[in-house]
Amino acid sequence: MSPHRTQRPWLGKVEKLQTPASVTFDPNCYLCPGNRRAGGAQTPQYAETYVFDNDYPAMLPDVAPLQFDQAGLLVGKSERGICRVMCFSPRHDLTVPRMNAREMRGVVDGWVEQYSALGQIPWIRHVQIFENRGEMMGASNPHPHCQIWANDSLPNLPSRELASFESYRAEKHSCLLCDYLQLELQLNERIVCQNEAFAVVVPFWAVWPFESLLLSKRHIASIDQLTGEERDLLTDILRRITIRYDNLFETAFPYSMGFHQKPTDGRDYEEWHLHAHYFPPLLRSAKIQKFMVGYELLSSPQRDLTPEAAANRLRDAGEIHYLDRS
Ligand SMILES: [Zn+2]
Ligand SMILES: [Zn+2]
Ligand SMILES: [Zn+2]
Numbered sequence: 001m002s003p004h005r006t007q008r009p010w011l012g013k014v015e016k017l018q019t020p021a022s023v024t025f026d027p028n029c030y031l032c033p034g035n036r037r038a039g040g041a042q043t044p045q046y047a048e049t050y051v052f053d054n055d056y057p058a059m060l061p062d063v064a065p066l067q068f069d070q071a072g073l074l075v076g077k078s079e080r081g082i083c084r085v086m087c088f089s090p091r092h093d094l095t096v097p098r099m100n101a102r103e104m105r106g107v108v109d110g111w112v113e114q115y116s117a118l119g120q121i122p123w124i125r126h127v128q129i130f131e132n133r134g135e136m137m138g139a140s141n142p143h144p145h146c147q148i149w150a151n152d153s154l155p156n157l158p159s160r161e162l163a164s165f166e167s168y169r170a171e172k173h174s175c176l177l178c179d180y181l182q183l184e185l186q187l188n189e190r191i192v193c194q195n196e197a198f199a200v201v202v203p204f205w206a207v208w209p210f211e212s213l214l215l216s217k218r219h220i221a222s223i224d225q226l227t228g229e230e231r232d233l234l235t236d237i238l239r240r241i242t243i244r245y246d247n248l249f250e251t252a253f254p255y256s257m258g259f260h261q262k263p264t265d266g267r268d269y270e271e272w273h274l275h276a277h278y279f280p281p282l283l284r285s286a287k288i289q290k291f292m293v294g295y296e297l298l299s300s301p302q303r304d305l306t307p308e309a310a311a312n313r314l315r316d317a318g319e320i321h322y323l324d325r326s
Helices: 003-007 101-119 156-172 176-187 228-248 307-316
Strands: 050-053 067-070 074-077 081-087 126-133 145-151 191-194 198-201 212-216 255-260 275-279 282-285
Touching: 081 101, 101 126, 101 145, 101 228, 156 176, 156 255, 176 191, 176 198, 176 212, 191 228, 191 307, 198 228, 212 228, 228 307
Parallel strands: none
Antiparallel strands: 050 081, 067 074, 081 145, 126 145, 126 255, 191 198, 198 212, 212 275, 255 275
């Protein structure tokens, strides 16, 4: 932690402002209703959310099994998977923080549906729902959408989380994230916002300046275990944290976000606790990005902003979207 460093003069890269799309329909956008996609398929006239198999999937469901191990040094195996895209709205310009509760609830319901349907496929062991927002995070199209990648083995980060959930439970007979959330709620230094079912915290170990962790208050392992009321409360908290992000630098705040849920191989995973991560790249203005380079690539992450200060800034950012202020 080096909070004194934010004072240093900046001669580095300045990004262009992240401006939200300004048209509700873009004839050149392959995610807008009725338009033709590059692969030839046509996006239908959808009214709410729309899910389709990615025309350029990173993984394929029918790849031939392949495995090799050369001297224990070169180890590899083929990976089967299904990659989908989910448009949040037919409107080209309607991002999460600008959606109303009903529209956002439709997105939450779509996620539950996809997680359940993909998870029920016998060979699918993990379903990753994630959103890249903004060019800075590599989003290839500003039309609000997320991706869903489902595959037959547990990816690296969820594997590490599972190991931590397991070892904490074995040692303390309790849940790692239930205990962590309890502690954060007591300390109330890094909590950004909360409702009856969810809380958002800038985690103690945050690496990105305005990284946050969204936690369910109830110990559940996946979004399909949410009650109807809890889905509304998830809708509520997602809108509130993203409005705060947009307000922070009065920009369409870029981020990668995604849910971590229990693997879908049929086991209960009672140790797993539903949560989502937000990883935003911005550091001190809408144009200045945090780069993970040098010491961070070679040795260890380093922060210029304390997580407490980041939580404070996000708390002060308020929950009326800056574009709605008179
Ligand atoms: Zn569009
Ligand atoms: Zn828990
Ligand atoms: Zn996680």
